[in-house]
Amino acid sequence: MRRRKYCAILSLFLSAVTFLLVYTSEPVSHQPKWTTVNSTSAKGRQGHSTVNSTSAKGRPLSDMNYVKRHTPNESAALEKFQADQKFVQSIPTEAPGWVYNQSAADLFRRKLINDARLDNGNFLTTQENSPLNAILKTLVPSLNPTKIKVSSGVFNLFPKESPFKTKKFQTCSVVGNGGILKGSGCGVEIDASEFVFRCNMAPMYDEHLTDIGKKTSLITINPTLILYRYHKFSNTTSSTKTEYVKAFVRDLSAYGDSYLLIPAFFNSGSVKIAFLTRQVLRDHSARNEVIFPHPDFVRITQSFWRENGLGDKRPSSGLVLLSTAIQICEEVRLYGFWPFHADRNSARLTEHYYDNALPTNAHSVPDEFRQLQRLHNTGVLRLTTTACQRQDNIYH
Numbered sequence: 392m393r394r395r396k397y398c399a400i401l402s403l404f405l406s407a408v409t410f411l412l413v414y415t416s417e418p419v420s421h422q423p424k425w426t427t428v429n430s431t432s433a434k435g436r437q438g439h440s441t442v443n444s445t446s447a448k449g450r451p452l453s454d455m456n457y458v459k460r461h462t463p464n465e466s467a468a469l470e471k472f473q474a475d476q477k478f479v480q481s482i483p484t485e486a487p488g489w490v491y492n493q494s495a496a497d498l499f500r501r502k503l504i505n506d507a508r509l510d511n512g513n514f515l516t517t518q519e520n521s522p523l524n525a526i527l528k529t530l531v532p533s534l535n536p537t538k539i540k541v542s543s544g545v546f547n548l549f550p551k552e553s554p555f556k557t558k559k560f561q562t563c564s565v566v567g568n569g570g571i572l573k574g575s576g577c578g579v580e581i582d583a584s585e586f587v588f589r590c591n592m593a594p595m596y597d598e599h600l601t602d603i604g605k606k607t608s609l610i611t612i613n614p615t616l617i618l619y620r621y622h623k624f625s626n627t628t629s630s631t632k633t634e635y636v637k638a639f640v641r642d643l644s645a646y647g648d649s650y651l652l653i654p655a656f657f658n659s660g661s662v663k664i665a666f667l668t669r670q671v672l673r674d675h676s677a678r679n680e681v682i683f684p685h686p687d688f689v690r691i692t693q694s695f696w697r698e699n700g701l702g703d704k705r706p707s708s709g710l711v712l713l714s715t716a717i718q719i720c721e722e723v724r725l726y727g728f729w730p731f732h733a734d735r736n737s738a739r740l741t742e743h744y745y746d747n748a749l750p751t752n753a754h755s756v757p758d759e760f761r762q763l764q765r766l767h768n769t770g771v772l773r774l775t776t777t778a779c780q781r782q783d784n785i786y787h
């Protein structure tokens with residue numbers, strides 16, 4: 392059972408809620424921790440902020456419960472490690488002396504997506520490719536997708552055109568959340584790229600920066616995380632709502648003014664959360680531009696991967712993210728994409744660089760990893776699965 396994914400995507404369901412609130416933005420500390428919302432005391436205390444951004448490890452309560460529930464006990468973790476340890480020995484090492492092969496990369500881009508409406512920087516849902524009254528189809532259920540009609544309200548949530556339309560970055564880092572990053576010292580190398588992608592609002596605590604860097608150009612968040620960490624901004628009283636929104640805005644500030652990419656069109660529930668998030672951030676004048684990958688782009692990408700090595704397994708969101716990166720970047724460098732609980736030296740690894748919580752649903756991870764190695768070996772992108780040149784203390 393060596394299965395997991397790089398950034399979590401879970402299924403979800405919910406009801407729609409809309410609201411408006413007044414929020415006065417506060418200065419944020421240099422490196423904010425996760426914000427804890429004390430929902431017991433927040434209830435019914437009008438205007439009294441109980442957000443605590445400096446509490447123990449700063450994790451939101453809802454998140455702590457989630458992590459606890461999904462963290463295996465020692466014997467289960469050991470079993471996973473031993474199975475992965477054996478498996479890792481059977482994986483060939485990547486070809487040494489990597490060089491970028493532009494013609495191979497261009498060929499791969501064309502094979503991945505051959506649709507002028509969505510290729511290059513046009514992978515987003517925009518007013519240009521999703522005009523008024525257009526119909527957007529969710530990915531799930533695949534046989535009978537929910538149809539989202541682009542009403543004027545929906546239309547106004549989309550950017551006029553893709554901000555990446557004419558942009559091509561020379562170098563990009565895509566940071567997966569794998570435990571292999573812990574102690575890697577890859578921070579400086581990651582930050583040296585022109586554009587840095589990060590996954591699912593992964594923590595950026597000071598103790599991680601040497602390994603993961605601190606630059607973020609684009610951060611993703613899955614609607615399910617908005618659901619269980621911020622209760623999709625909905626709760627019984629308006630003051631709790633405010634707390635969740637404030638907590639979200641504050642947590643988001645760890646990524647500066649990066650783009651916030653939300654995979655909105657998974658199912659009808661995720662669409663509602665994504666649109667609500669866009670609205671909330673707009674109401675609070677957040678600096679982050681919210682962007683949604685076009686559902687047809689994700690559909691095409693997913694079927695490409697199914698036909699190329701994954702069979703009927705749904706590709707992980709990490710794989711979809713790197714498919715996005717390769718649209719707007721020449722050289723793509725992957726970090727933290729090592730889906731095993733052991734490294735090549737048989738050292739034990741946690742699931743993520745920040746915790747050991749296992750995901751709840753499965754992707755075909757060894758198959759995905761094989762594809763990444765193939766892309767590395769053909770010069771399409773560079774996969775880093777070892778420690779980087781140590782340049783400690785730069786961030787201390």
Ligand SMILES: *[C@@H]1O[C@H](CO)[C@@H](O)[C@H](O)[C@H]1NC(C)=O
Binds near residue numbers: 429430431432
């Ligand atoms: C939440 O607030 C209540 C009331 O102020 C307090 O008793 C409780 O200890 C707080 N819980 C946490 C986890 O901070």
Ligand SMILES: *[C@@H]1O[C@H](CO)[C@@H](O)[C@H](O)[C@H]1NC(C)=O
Binds near residue numbers: 442443444445446447
């Ligand atoms: C925040 O949490 C920390 C640690 O639990 C506590 O010492 C501090 O008093 C709290 N601050 C506020 C404003 O509640």
Ligand SMILES: *[C@@H]1O[C@H](CO)[C@@H](O)[C@H](O)[C@H]1NC(C)=O
Binds near residue numbers: 463467
């Ligand atoms: C550890 O977890 C496994 C799988 O979840 C379970 O079967 C086992 O009983 C647990 N062992 C202990 C000692 O709690």
Ligand SMILES: *[C@@H]1O[C@H](CO)[C@@H](O)[C@H](O)[C@H]1NC(C)=O
Binds near residue numbers: 492493494495498770
């Ligand atoms: C680069 O990729 C192209 C297309 O796959 C291939 O024909 C060529 O041999 C590669 N060049 C090098 C130096 O590997």
Ligand SMILES: *[C@@H]1O[C@H](CO)[C@@H](O)[C@H](O)[C@H]1NC(C)=O
Binds near residue numbers: 622623
């Ligand atoms: C409201 O908040 C409480 C406490 O955090 C949580 O248990 C409950 O599930 C939330 N309700 C909704 C509808 O999100």
